[in-house]
Amino acid sequence: MTGIEMDRDDDQLEDFFAAARRAAAVPSEALLARIIADAEDAMPVRTASRDPARVAPARAGLLRWLGAQAGWGALGGLATATVAGLWFGYAGLGETGPLAGLVGAGASVGATELLPGGDTIPLLPGWEG
Amino acid sequence: MPLDLDDPRSDDALLALYGRGDGAAARILALRLTPLALRVGQRMLGDAAEAEDLAQEAMLRLWRAAPGWQAGGAKVSTWLYRVVMNLATDRLRRRRTVPLDDGPEPEDGQPGAVAGLIEAERAAALEAALMALPDRQREAVVLRHLEGLANPEIAEIMGVGVEAVESLVARGKRGLAQRLAGRREELGYDGD
Structure with a gap:
């Protein structure tokens, strides 16, 4: 692979990475509610x-x-x-x-x-x- | 809720408050850190439902770690990355019977000229290519190029040296480039 090909690969990979970053999963309200409920249950001192x-x-x-x-x-x-x-x-x-x-x-x-x-x-x- | 994300207190300080019984601190931490656990879990597992379970389990471990947390030690986020990666590795080991390179393929008949669709297809194609990488390479690439962490922090999370991280990232990127090369045209790039 030549240097030019490697640069092109890096550029194109960065496009893919950028697309994936923008498409990142976001927690649903239901998930956050479950996690906060876990925190309440696990709270060491009330x-x-x-x-x-x-x-x-x-x-x-x-x-x-x-x-x-x-x-x-x-x-x-x-x-x-x-x-x-x-x-x-x-x-x-x-x-x-x-x-x-x-x-x-x-x-x-x-x-x-x-x-x-x-x-x-x-x-x-x-x-x- | 947005105000919670603007809270100036560190994760460390909030975890200490939670350890002393402050439920509001837990809520802020949940809002701040769950996205990290979920998106990394999704990228490591390639499965939304399983990533949710993993995120909940990782956060539960954080709550349980609160009483013994050493302030001024590892960053809470670094600790959480490590827990997420370990949990993901455990789950991947349990599902080893599933072929690794059966990632999602773009649906037939999708018009490739629509920019938004290309964007989504690129994200899906990367996810599929990531899932085809060996686990450690995927970890390193996700942390470096999707989470934007510096190599020393990645080394801490993965329990290896910085040079090993550099090597894993480089090999991972080569693997991704090879896997994605055949799909350049359909994903909006001109042919060679």
Whole structure:
């Protein structure tokens, strides 16, 4: 094979390579979904926001902390309002807030859980007026 | 989703985040790396469905490797190329009963003057010619000329020296040129 023939072969091969590069396979959405599902299953450490089993202890810890700050045993109207306000502010942060990781996306968190066994709404100042 | 591909964090950093339980990092890695695994799998196996299985298996191995990943070591993509090539080699060994040079042929009666069709036929012809090469030559040619990797990285992926890569690429290209020579005219090149 002469040098000219080799150059021509290289040029023509490059045309083939270029065509093949442009025709490269692209992953389907179904394949990507399977791969992401595998990643979820294989995840070595689960964050609180993903794992409901870990959400409850985290939330309980937050509530214990809130209780300690408010003097849980002697909750009066003002303390109730303060804690409830803090709670509503926190709950309002949603998934994008800095504490969002403590509350699971699927977890049901309501004000009633802040005061177990109590009737929250009548305790709020001004409710009856 | 396009924003995920623009994420400035390295594959290394994202894999470490995934190892610590960050699902979003896994999603970015999947979007970034699955195309690599799929297209190389397709080129090595010449079979779309099997290439999908291979890509999923390679990515699963990546997820499982995350906890023990050594940051600052091999590039994630280099590691993934190696896994894809090894998985492809295993699959090729299992199907050795199938004749290697029975690659896809262009359909009869296709008008060769249509540029887009010629483009597709050239890609298909190259795929068929690649499948006729010995596995190691095909690996080297795919990584060099279709993935655009440098010889030292190819050497790392293939576990050989740079000179061996150069030799495999050269022999592979000669094999491709010989195989494609008889089809120049039908693929839009003037006759000799």
